Amino acid sequence: MSARILNGNAIRDRIYVELAGEIASLASAGVRPGLAAVRVGDDPASKLYVNSKIAACEKLGLASFHITPPASTTTDELLTIVNELNDRDDVDGILVQMPLPKQIDSKKILDAVVPAKDVDGFHPVNVGNLVANRPALVACTPAGVMEILRRSNIPMEGANAVVIGRSDIVGKPMALLLLHANATVTICHSKSKDLPGIARRADIIVAAIGKAAMVTPDFVRPGATVIDVGQIVVKDAKQAERIFAKFPEKLQAFRNKGSVLAGDVHPEVVEVAGAYTPVPGGVGPLTIAMLMSNTVKAARMRRGLRAPAAAPARG
Numbered sequence: 001m002s003a004r005i006l007n008g009n010a011i012r013d014r015i016y017v018e019l020a021g022e023i024a025s026l027a028s029a030g031v032r033p034g035l036a037a038v039r040v041g042d043d044p045a046s047k048l049y050v051n052s053k054i055a056a057c058e059k060l061g062l063a064s065f066h067i068t069p070p071a072s073t074t075t076d077e078l079l080t081i082v083n084e085l086n087d088r089d090d091v092d093g094i095l096v097q098m099p100l101p102k103q104i105d106s107k108k109i110l111d112a113v114v115p116a117k118d119v120d121g122f123h124p125v126n127v128g129n130l131v132a133n134r135p136a137l138v139a140c141t142p143a144g145v146m147e148i149l150r151r152s153n154i155p156m157e158g159a160n161a162v163v164i165g166r167s168d169i170v171g172k173p174m175a176l177l178l179l180h181a182n183a184t185v186t187i188c189h190s191k192s193k194d195l196p197g198i199a200r201r202a203d204i205i206v207a208a209i210g211k212a213a214m215v216t217p218d219f220v221r222p223g224a225t226v227i228d229v230g231q232i233v234v235k236d237a238k239q240a241e242r243i244f245a246k247f248p249e250k251l252q253a254f255r256n257k258g259s260v261l262a263g264d265v266h267p268e269v270v271e272v273a274g275a276y277t278p279v280p281g282g283v284g285p286l287t288i289a290m291l292m293s294n295t296v297k298a299a300r301m302r303r304g305l306r307a308p309a310a311a312p313a314r315g
């Protein structure tokens with residue numbers, strides 16, 4: 001039996017429809033939420049990500065401000081940029097694309113973003129509010145995973161959830177969100193003993209390790225839900241052949257392009273899992289959707305406006 005596919009593109013589209021309604025009602029109150037994206041230097045991957053974020057703003061009718069200081073920017077210069085954005089009334093959300101050039105003190109920069117505009121959810125105040133289960137701007141990727149689980153009616157209360165990976169951006173906030181949804185949460189990492197054994201106890205596995213196809217079918221209890229946060233560009237032919245042995249269309253794509261996108265989850269997990277997110281088209285689309293959602297939320301929170309009622313879960 002093959003697993004149910006949790007379609008991130010379809011969920012993203014539903015979220016955009018809901019956000020469009022919220023944005024229209026804010027517009028009638030004279031508010032147009034605005035996102036400032038700061039990209040330092042010319043890293044091609046960062047360019048691609050930030051351009052996608054700006055494009056999403058334009059699609060939804062949010063204001064966007066693209067700030068692109070040169071790779072030689074100092075910590076003090078970037079602090080000045082962030083402080084100006086903190087003070088601007090037309091900017092509701094600030095994101096500083098990571099990674100930053102080596103000479104810049106990233107912690108100092110992230111700490112300088114005023115928490116009310118921290119749409120990445122990286123500021124210690126927002127992290128602390130998440131820990132305490134108080135209203136907060138939450139990191140976009142784990143927030144997106146929660147949207148997938150909730151809107152796909154995957155039961156979380158009392159479920160055993162295993163998060164593989166302990167990063168500040170995904171693993172840690174993911175574990176807290178699942179805990180607040182009343183799951184029994186285990187966090188695993190590179191030093192964990194018997195990772196497959198721990199993962200096999202899970203009703204929900206969230207893989208956020210950044211290692212192509214690491215979660216193999218022996219990690220997965222039949223019927224479990226498997227969420228794949230990884231997005232790794234595989235350029236090695238042998239590795240591509242190992243991962244996609246049973247997926248000729250992926251191998252063909254590799255031959256055509258010289259690379260293929262893989263997740264942290266081995267594609268053959270589809271034969272064991274009950275439900276899973278594909279790569280691409282699973283968690284990825286939700287990350288930008290939650291950035292848009294956080295920008296609208298920040299615009300509302302800064303003005304003391306109330307949130308609309310939560311959308312019902314759909315199958």
Ligand code: GUN
Pocket residue numbers: 095096097098099120140
């Ligand atoms: N670099 C990789 N992922 C992210 C993200 O979610 N936010 C920011 N600001 N930079 C990133």
